[in-house]
Amino acid sequence: xxVFGYITPMLSQFWLLKSEPTTYSIDDLRRDGTTxxxxxxxxxxRNFMRDQMRVGDGILFYHSNIPPIGISGFxxxxxxxxxxxxxxxxxxxxxxxxxxxxxxxxxxxxxxxxRHGREVITLAQIKAHPALQKMGVVQRGTRLSVQPVHxxxxxxxxxxx
DNA sequence: GCCAACGTTGGC
DNA sequence: GCCAACGTTGGC
Numbered sequence: 117x118x119v120f121g122y123i124t125p126m127l128s129q130f131w132l133l134k135s136e137p138t139t140y141s142i143d144d145l146r147r148d149g150t151t152x153x154x155x156x157x158x159x160x161x162r163n164f165m166r167d168q169m170r171v172g173d174g175i176l177f178y179h180s181n182i183p184p185i186g187i188s189g190f191x192x193x194x195x196x197x198x199x200x201x202x203x204x205x206x207x208x209x210x211x212x213x214x215x216x217x218x219x220x221x222x223x224x225x226x227x228x229x230x231r232h233g234r235e236v237i238t239l240a241q242i243k244a245h246p247a248l249q250k251m252g253v254v255q256r257g258t259r260l261s262v263q264p265v266h267x268x269x270x271x272x273x274x275x276x277x
Numbered sequence: 278g279c280c281a282a283c284g285t286t287g288g289c
Numbered sequence: 290g291c292c293a294a295c296g297t298t299g300g301c
Contacts, residue, residue, distance in 0.1 A: 134298095136299090180299060185299085259297085
């Protein structure tokens, strides 16, 4: 746990964020250092970002769709939830006229790059690991792009990576 | 490219 | 409130 410098790790929370690497990859995050996690248009995922994610929370960065599919690296929350301004821009692909600056519907957080994994922890590895069977990414039909991760799962994964 | 599962929309 | 149709997600 000292990887992240936490004194009391149980006070932190852990999350998994999905991204298609052709859209935004762990390499992009390393280059940028930090980024805002905009464009999430799912209410449950929004609620996690708006209400629960806190500065310092650990993030598993997951590459979806394009092999190698799996956890490619680690990040942390660097700013807690605030309105996703891309929803207000008609020229943005994630524009949503129901969200307005005086009454925002969609929220985002900022995240900061921490490190790459030594190699991608593949979905196949996750599926094969007895301690990781409850993770959203291995449960049928769970498509949430922002999901909570249990401390025990986080612990297993950082030791794999 | 296929397709199952999901979330949203809109008619009623 | 129900539910069919539709668009999207995301593994394979």
